[in-house]
Amino acid sequence: SKRLGVCAGEGSAWGSARPLMKVIEISGHGVPWLLGTFYGLCQSDSSAAREVLLNLLFALLLDLVLVAVVKGLVKRPRPTHNKMDMFVTISVDKYSFPSGHATRAALVCRFILRHLVLAVPLRVLVVLWALIVSISRVMLGRHNMTDVLFGLLLGYALYSVVEHCWLSPLSAPALFALWSH
Ligand SMILES: CC(C)=CCC/C(C)=C/CC/C(C)=C/COP(=O)(O)O
Numbered sequence: 001s002k003r004l005g006v007c008a009g010e011g012s013a014w015g016s017a018r019p020l021m022k023v024i025e026i027s028g029h030g031v032p033w034l035l036g037t038f039y040g041l042c043q044s045d046s047s048a049a050r051e052v053l054l055n056l057l058f059a060l061l062l063d064l065v066l067v068a069v070v071k072g073l074v075k076r077p078r079p080t081h082n083k084m085d086m087f088v089t090i091s092v093d094k095y096s097f098p099s100g101h102a103t104r105a106a107l108v109c110r111f112i113l114r115h116l117v118l119a120v121p122l123r124v125l126v127v128l129w130a131l132i133v134s135i136s137r138v139m140l141g142r143h144n145m146t147d148v149l150f151g152l153l154l155g156y157a158l159y160s161v162v163e164h165c166w167l168s169p170l171s172a173p174a175l176f177a178l179w180s181h
Contacts, residue, residue: 008141
């Protein structure tokens with residue numbers, strides 16, 4: 001993983017690509033996804049869109065909690081070549097196993113592919129985005145390969161849990177009442 005950390009610092013082999021990698025990092029960060037989903041939920045005027053967005057919000061929160069619990073249990077330190085200059089972190093983000101960005105990328109990717117009607121090129125872009133976010137974690141020096149691979153598996157599996165516990169106006173009427181205009 002250290003050899004793949006080619007954007008770990010400005011002086012690294014691909015150091016000039018670090019700013020771009022950090023933009024990719026923000027595209028998979030929890031804050032924009034949570035705020036964007038919450039904003040969409042407040043703005044949506046169709047009950048179908050509200051149902052999907054409420055479940056996405058639930059999935060993102062579940063993902064944050066699960067990753068925080070696993071990071072807190074495993075306590076694997078980040079690679080020594082990582083520079084801790086990440087946008088908004090919480091205390092357990094000093095640990096690296098699993099990659100929160102990789103779990104979110106896999107989870108969001110499955111969610112979008114299942115619930116949004118998209119043309120094939122856009123579907124391919126969504127999958128590529130998830131892969132690039134994941135690979136960039138190692139390139140930035142934030143993670144070891146195993147953190148990212150496990151994160152992808154965890155996010156993939158977590159989507160199945162979300163699908164199983166799908167919130168609907170029938171199963172969670174009180175939640176939906178909060179958002180109905
Ligand atoms: C509402 C609330 C508690 C928001 C917190 C959002 C937040 C700070 C998420 C952390 C995202 C993050 C830095 C994950 C770490 O990703 P790794 O891939 O480096 O494990």
